[in-house]
Amino acid sequence: MKVFVITGYKSFELGIFNQKHEAIKYIKKAIKNELLTRIDEGLEWVVISGQLGVELWTAEVAIELRENYPHLKLAVLTPFMDQESKWNENLQEYYHSILHEADFVETITNRPYEGPWQFKAKDELLLSKSDGSIIVYDEEKEGSPKYFLEKAREYGNTSDYQVIQITLADLQNVIEEEQWENDENV
Incomplete structure (x- = not known):
């Protein structure tokens, strides 16, 4: 059984503040391509x-x-209870619709937010329970995925752990591919 953790930028780190943003479709296509390979x-x-x-x-x-x-199968393993509690109502509804579709949902620390240790515990558990990670992150645009990427690379140095990175250049390739396909179909 192969298990992969997928993570990357939070939407606001990419300047995306609504679900209709054009960039989302390209990010999703890049993720889909990687998932199909896996x-x-x-x-x-x-x-x-x-x-x-x-x-x-x-x-x-x-x-x-x-x-x-x-x-x-889709598993959602949250670092702490009610992580969505401070999100706006639309985002909470969106989040709950995802949880409803997931095959497995669990909170790792089983308590409300108490501190950064919960993120660390989440990362350690996810790494130990998976065969690899797909991380949407580019060193040129620093953000929160940097920490998970560093831990995943360290983990990969001591075990048979696959770390796949989707960079901004990879996303640009997806955009160009899509535009080329659209031009072909005109």
């Missing part, structure tokens, strides 16, 4: 921690992929 290699579980941005977009992609790959 499915061909035996991927069964997609694991996220439920953060706004890349993680919830990944959940949407995984849910969509289940139509053709019914064996694909």
